[in-house]
Amino acid sequence: MRKSLGIYLAGVFSAILLLAVPALAAKDTVVIDLSNETATCDPHMQWNQNSYGVYRNIFDNLITRDNKGMIIPAVASSWKSLNDTQIEFVIRTDITFHDGAPLTPADVVYSIERITDKATASPQRSQFEAVIKAEVTGPDRVVFTTAKPYPPLLAQLVKLSIVPKAYVEKVGKEAFNKAPIGSGPYKFVAWKRGVHILLERNEAYWGNKGFFPKAEFRFVPDPGTRVADLRTGKADLAVDLNPDLAAVIEKDAVCEPRVTLTERVAFLRTNNGRAPTSNKHIRQAIAYGIDKQGIIDGLMNGQDRIAHTMLTKEMAGYSELSGYPYDPEKARALVAQAGDAAKEELVFATAPSYDQRIVQAVQQMLSDIGLRVRIAMMDQASFLKAVQQGDLAARPHISFGRWSCACMDADGVVYPLLHSGSAWSQTRNADLDGLLDEARICLDPEKRVELYAKADKIILDESYILPLYQVAYIYGANKHLVWTPTPDESLFLNRMRWK
């Protein structure tokens, strides 16, 4: 009896194994765990990482970036400047949308006008409003006009997704969001609210076709659960892991961490319009008093890179400068020099999305040099409001931040953060404003680098802002998945393979 039961069970299990083997061999769906539900699949109606990863596979952009971050042709096969404020794009004529309609220059013009039109209320408007006119100038030609010379134009247009004019106008915004049609390497199949989005390969794609016939983007908010999905083979790729979880899968048999340095820089914003951080000595003391490498090695597993300016190597306008070394003695001396001003309590604003261990480490380091710091934790929306609205005198003394303009250009970083005309800036310096204004319209790349170097020099001397580290982004991936993460945090399915 016992023996026959054993034979029976062995038979059942081998049958299951036989069923399982072919399933492993033919991998037809790539499964990606996102950290939250996609906001919308309408590429113009949000600014959201978990949407970008999905919709960029459904839509083609005017131009795009390769894995190294270089701008390369996409819907536009080439482009040339007509003069300082006009640029002409040659539009490919062999692209069709998923409904079979051809992609035309009129769709390109419609796409940018849809965003810049105030009636659309697109959150992305600030990225494209430099373009004041877009017109079709030939069967495969489009000309964009800017009000002033605008060097980051191409970097911004990398984010311009092309939508089908006829379809969007016919069905309207809401229906387009529910059943988006693009021209990208994958087609939209279904969206089960709260669960997943399914895509299938566009067999008629004009460019690099995807390897996987199907793709599933799942919404898994807990990072620990995303790791469990990777380890059990339920997911092939998971976004947004922390260094501790990366260490968990370091030696796993199935999956591994994949790390890339992004264009995002973590920093401390010091309020230059409120005492005592309006005092240069205090700001410099803060800069000398923070052990950036200690934070990276001790808390971030050594994966992030120390930052001396707000610009990273990959950005246009970058030049190498060295910042303040860690020197607590010097910091203490500067605090002493500031006298009574240094005794006032500093409010250090932060939000839950930032790593609180770093915030606490900074607080500790600042108390070690003799400053009194109180952490003010608020939710993300209140935090953003506190740091960019109202009088400088009412904003926190110090705030944590992680900045990315998603454009890999100095203008998208230094201008909004430090120009006195920007709501996000807590700096008022006319010389700096002049340099940033000049760099913003300077079309000579070498001259631009020079201008930003001068600006960076002022920022460093005055210690207007304290860059901490270039942020590393940690993905977890199945070892069979051939895919390299990129600095712009993209998830292109047609750049993934299975081995």
Add this chain to the structure above:
Amino acid sequence: MSRFILKRCWQAFIAALGALTLLFFVQRLTGDPTLLLVPEGATAEDIAMLRASLGFDQPLLVQYLRYLKDLGTFNLGMSYVQGVPVWDILLSRIPYTLQLTAGAMLLSLGLGLPIGVLMALQRGTLPERFFQAVVFTGQSMPTFFSGILMILLFAVHLRWLPASGSDSGASLVMPSIALGLLTLATFARVARTAVLDELGKDYVRTARAKGVPLGRIVWRHLARNSAIPVITVAALEISHLLAGAVIVETLFAWPGLGQVAVQAIEARDFPIVQAVVLFGAVASVGCNLIADLLYGVVDPRIRHTGGAQ
């Protein structure tokens, strides 16, 4: 009876309206979601434009009256973040919440009650001590902790159950246990106390003296008489389950209302938060009403007439 129900519904309506009004103003007092929707570095003009398109440039009172008017026509509004009607989101999430709540309730009633009865009957013995330890553990372990332990054991090491998702019945097992554990402990405790109370009463002693078997006493007499506290607790526990779902659903990526509530609160997607609170209010009031009606069924001495209870 019908007057009683009407009165209860009216009370529920007032309570729900009060909760929603409070929520409406508290949410808006702390700011709006505009800054979360725009890219870093967006100009003040673009931020103001988006704020106006969402209606936040209007005086608070105007926004409130508009909200009430929409509510009156069962229009829950559009999600600020997703750009789809809130009804769509609510209706797609409710089935999952009901499934999970039912799973957790089934587990906690199905195991909690017998354990409680057993503990009462076996008072002072080794089995009681064992179950007491189980109940104690269930009651003192937070769901995020027990949930993670279960994922490690059953998903990662044993590979019996999926760590996340909602695509099969197996996906429901761990979330139900994680969510139901505390409620199970509560039921066991309540059942134990209720049965112990009854065990000391004369009719039980008489029945035992007459030689009625214990099992029959439990089923025929004790169960019904101990039911009232259990029903009261069950109604209250449903609200606890809805609240506990917030953590469990996030942990197991279970697409119910708890998960969507957390995400909506973080994103300040007010219309969704308001709809979830409305659902929660209706659900808990409804459950309490059902409990009130059940009292009458279980115990004929309780009558719902003319508002007197």
